Structure formats: C-alpha cells, structure tokens
Amino acid sequence: MPGRCRACTIGQIFVEGKGIVTELNVGIIGCGRIADLHAPGYARSHRARIFAVCDVNPELAARRGTEWGAERVYTDYHKLLADPDVQAVEIIVPHHLHKQVCVDACEAGKHVSVQKPMALTVSECDAMIRAARENNVKLKVFENFVFYPPYVKARELIEDGAIGQPLSVRIHLGGGARGGWKVPLSAWLWRLNEQTCGGGPNIFDDGYHKFSIAIDFFGPIEVVNGWVDRSFGIVDAPAMISWKHKNGMAGYLDSTFSPHMTMKSKYYTADERVEITGSEGVLYLSRCTARLLDEPVLILCRGGVTTAFEDLRDDWVDSFTDSTLHYIGVLLDGGEPRLTGERGRQVLQFAHAAIKSSNTGEPVRPDDITV
Ligand SMILES: NC(=O)c1ccc[n+]([C@@H]2O[C@H](COP(=O)([O-])OP(=O)(O)OC[C@H]3O[C@@H](n4cnc5c(N)ncnc54)[C@H](O)[C@@H]3O)[C@@H](O)[C@H]2O)c1
Structure with missing residues (x-):
C-alpha cells in the first residue's frame, strides 16, 4: 500500500x-x-x-x-x-x-x-x-490555448524579432453549429445559463481563451471597448471588442455565430484565426480548435518572402497534453505555473471589462474590475 x-x-x-x-x-x-x-x-x-x-x-x-x-x-x-x-x-x-x-x-x-x-x-x-x-x-x-504549439512557435518568432516591433493583434472567433464532436445537452444547459456560466458562451466562456492569448502574447491591458450583440437570444455574437495593451499595442477580437455552417473539426466547431502585425512583418495563424482552412497553420510574411510552417504539431489536443505535462512538471520539479491564479484573475478582468463596456457604451479599464 x-x-x-x-x-x-x-x-x-x-x-x-x-x-x-x-x-x-x-x-x-x-x-x-x-x-x-x-x-x-x-x-x-x-x-x-x-x-x-x-x-x-x-x-x-x-x-x-x-x-x-x-x-x-x-x-x-x-x-x-x-x-x-x-x-x-x-x-x-x-x-x-x-x-x-x-x-x-x-x-x-x-x-x-x-x-x-x-x-x-x-x-x-x-x-x-x-x-x-x-x-x-x-x-x-x-487555459490550453497558450500551449497550442503553433501559438508557442509564433511567440518564439516574435521574441526572435521575426516581425520587428509588434504593433497589433487581431483575433477572429467564428462559431458554427454543425460538425465537430458530440456535446451532451447537459453541458450546453449550464453554459447557456448566466448563473452557472457567468456570461455568454462566445465572449465570456470561449472568449476567455482569446483574452488569455492576447495577454500571453503582449501583456496586460490598459483599456477595452466592447460591442456584444445576441443571436437567437442566447449566443453573444456578433461581437467586436478592441483594446489597448499597456505596452501601447492594439488588439481586436471579432466573434460571429453561423448556425448553418458545417465546420471540419474533431472537437468544437470554433474557427480561430490570429493575425499579428509588426513593424517588419506579419504572422497568420489559421486554426486551433477547428480546421476550417486547408492552409499551413502558421505563415510568416516578411521582406517580400512568405514562409509557411507546416511541420508543427497542430492538433488541438496537443495544447491540452502540453498543458498537463507542464502542470506535472511544475508540481514535481518546482517553478511556477505558466498560468497562475494571478494571471487567471487578470484574464477574467479583461473579459468582464469587455462585457461591461458593451453594456455601458463606455471604455473600461480591466484594472478597475475588482469584484
Ligand atoms: N479548455 C477548453 O478548451 C475547454 C473546453 C470545454 C470546456 N472547458 C471547461 O471545462 C469545464 C467543464 O466543461 P465540460 O464541457 O466538460 O462540461 P460537462 O458538463 O461536460 O462536464 C462537467 C462535469 O462536471 C460534473 N459535475 C457537476 N457538479 C459536480 C460536482 N459537484 N462534483 C463532481 N462533478 C460534478 C458533471 O456531472 C459533468 O460530468 C468548464 O470549466 C469549461 O469551461 C474548457
């Protein structure tokens, strides 16, 4: 024993x-x-x-x-x-x-x-x-997206100066209702109830991943402007959220819901695309959860040359596996989790700031969300 x-x-x-x-x-x-x-x-x-x-x-x-x-x-x-x-x-x-x-x-x-x-x-x-x-x-x-290998590679490229000085990040989240894996009704029921979910399924729930990667790439947020509409009374889309990072960079998230679009996906029907522009180049990331586009997952455009990164592990499950192995490593070998409680709190402040801005029509500073 x-x-x-x-x-x-x-x-x-x-x-x-x-x-x-x-x-x-x-x-x-x-x-x-x-x-x-x-x-x-x-x-x-x-x-x-x-x-x-x-x-x-x-x-x-x-x-x-x-x-x-x-x-x-x-x-x-x-x-x-x-x-x-x-x-x-x-x-x-x-x-x-x-x-x-x-x-x-x-x-x-x-x-x-x-x-x-x-x-x-x-x-x-x-x-x-x-x-x-x-x-x-x-x-x-x-929060597994920060462990998605193509995002990890993009971060490395940015740190190595591949796009020069980063200027802006644009994130698209397209939700579809057809395709993907089966999600039990019970898992939708608590999600579509704001008392148990905390907010809408696109911006509060799934949006957390997008706010998380924005902070992970470029640091904390100074101010957010949000406009969030409703589809069919339940899905918080279409939505447009823009922000300024404390380092001066601009950020933008747009979210849509396409009820009749079939999406190729082994998991949820969520199409994510990220575009990071710098003073010398641009990085395009074309998937994470679903596989809508049959194109290389990561493309770098710089100096008139396009470089495709085709050999990256790009199945969504890889982000979970790497996140779990990281957790095990931190517990057994020491060190701090990549996503601490303090970071989790910061991401939640960002999400709430976006929603509050949409509700009030005013820009909101995430640091002012304290309850
Ligand atoms: N990282 C991602 O991409 C991702 C994707 C989906 C869900 N999630 C998150 O994972 C969590 C669960 O989501 P899900 O989709 O698996 O939901 P789910 O409804 O399929 O699973 C939740 C499970 O918790 C069980 N449960 C409820 N109350 C419990 C209790 N008191 N004690 C023990 N078990 C209890 C339910 O019976 C259910 O089996 C949520 O936080 C969700 O946001 C993350």
Whole structure:
C-alpha cells in the first residue's frame, strides 16, 4: 500500500517493496466532455497518473474510472479531497462551482489545476488565490490555448524579432453549429445559463481563451471597448471588442455565430484565426480548435518572402497534453505555473471589462474590475 503523502512532499510516496518512489497521484473532479482531453497528458507521463475520479453522475464516474485506470471512484468531491493518497486535483466542473471546489481542495492540501474561466467573479479569484497561498499549494488555471504549439512557435518568432516591433493583434472567433464532436445537452444547459456560466458562451466562456492569448502574447491591458450583440437570444455574437495593451499595442477580437455552417473539426466547431502585425512583418495563424482552412497553420510574411510552417504539431489536443505535462512538471520539479491564479484573475478582468463596456457604451479599464 502506498503511504500517506501530503502535498508538501509532492510526488514522494512510500510503496512496500519499492521504498520511496516519485509518482504524482491526481484526482479528476468532473468527468464530462472536456475531461476526454485531460486524460492524454497522463497517458503520456511516466511520472503522474489519474489515481482517482469524481463525478456526481455515478455511471459516468464509474465509466471514466475504468477508462482511465483510476484506483478510486467518488461521487462526492469532498471524499476525494479527504483521500490522503491524492496529491493534486484537476477541477473540470461547471463555472459556478470552480471557486468552492478550488478553495476546498486548497484547504485539503491538494495542488489545483482549475479549468478556465478561473471563476465567475474577480472576488472569487481572490478567494482562490488566497486559499492556495495560505495552504502552501500551487494553483494553475488550465487555459490550453497558450500551449497550442503553433501559438508557442509564433511567440518564439516574435521574441526572435521575426516581425520587428509588434504593433497589433487581431483575433477572429467564428462559431458554427454543425460538425465537430458530440456535446451532451447537459453541458450546453449550464453554459447557456448566466448563473452557472457567468456570461455568454462566445465572449465570456470561449472568449476567455482569446483574452488569455492576447495577454500571453503582449501583456496586460490598459483599456477595452466592447460591442456584444445576441443571436437567437442566447449566443453573444456578433461581437467586436478592441483594446489597448499597456505596452501601447492594439488588439481586436471579432466573434460571429453561423448556425448553418458545417465546420471540419474533431472537437468544437470554433474557427480561430490570429493575425499579428509588426513593424517588419506579419504572422497568420489559421486554426486551433477547428480546421476550417486547408492552409499551413502558421505563415510568416516578411521582406517580400512568405514562409509557411507546416511541420508543427497542430492538433488541438496537443495544447491540452502540453498543458498537463507542464502542470506535472511544475508540481514535481518546482517553478511556477505558466498560468497562475494571478494571471487567471487578470484574464477574467479583461473579459468582464469587455462585457461591461458593451453594456455601458463606455471604455473600461480591466484594472478597475475588482469584484
Ligand atoms: N479548455 C477548453 O478548451 C475547454 C473546453 C470545454 C470546456 N472547458 C471547461 O471545462 C469545464 C467543464 O466543461 P465540460 O464541457 O466538460 O462540461 P460537462 O458538463 O461536460 O462536464 C462537467 C462535469 O462536471 C460534473 N459535475 C457537476 N457538479 C459536480 C460536482 N459537484 N462534483 C463532481 N462533478 C460534478 C458533471 O456531472 C459533468 O460530468 C468548464 O470549466 C469549461 O469551461 C474548457
């Protein structure tokens, strides 16, 4: 039997006959649709495993336990948190539950990875950050887009001066309703309810990824202008959001919803395109979640020459796997998560600023969103 291992001795467990071995036991809380893409990172890692699973749906919890080879299956997350053999958790439940599950996990001494958006409000983020600090555990927000290999490559190119001085970033999110994988009705129901989602499906929920990559590429935001309309009374599109980074760069996100457009996708029908212009060149990124365009995922135009990067890992699941491997590395080897609680809070402020600006018709500074 493995011996008890508190988070302060992360990864160290005592196994009879083997002595002390390094292995991270992770508990998955919430085994729904996107949990499918959390499992591959653990399958790839030799240093961590899905040790326990929990879902309020007992059939789903049992099925996931078998599928992922988990040793323990729970339907009450408090029981998973009380399990001394679990050292870290992944919180993959609807948004309105993020804060409480995260605070409880920190108080139980577990390290936490919480899916995006970090929480519903900035005050909830503050409670989560405080709980992690007070209990000496690490808190990571699971926002996978910043790990998408073509975006990582684009960041490297920018840092190497490939486009000169960066001037602006333009992001397009096109949502379609046909194609892609099956999403259970239950996963739509909590998403289309602002009480449980925190905002609309395009700008607050999926938009979090786009606000996250803008900050990841070019740093914090000074001011935002937003215009968000509604399609069919429920989808927060079309929308146009523009902003200024604190470093002076300009940013722009436009979002549309095409109910009758079929999109090629193994996952959600979300077409993302990013264009980053600098003083000497432009980078075009043409996919992430869906594969609408059959063209190289990353193109650099500079000095009259077009260079296509065709050999990049560009399946959306790669961003999840790399994010999970990063989490495991941070817990076992030390260092800070790439997306800390503080960063998660900053991204949420950006999202709320965009929505508030749309509601008031006034520019909003994300730093002024504090509750
Ligand atoms: N990174 C991404 O690209 C991405 C994509 C989709 C979803 N997500 C995020 O992942 C999270 C889950 O989304 P989903 O699409 O998998 O939703 P989902 O509804 O398919 O799954 C949520 C699961 O949580 C379970 N659950 C609810 N309350 C629980 C509780 N108290 N204890 C244990 N389990 C509980 C539900 O039974 C369900 O199985 C959300 O934060 C969402 O925004 C991220």
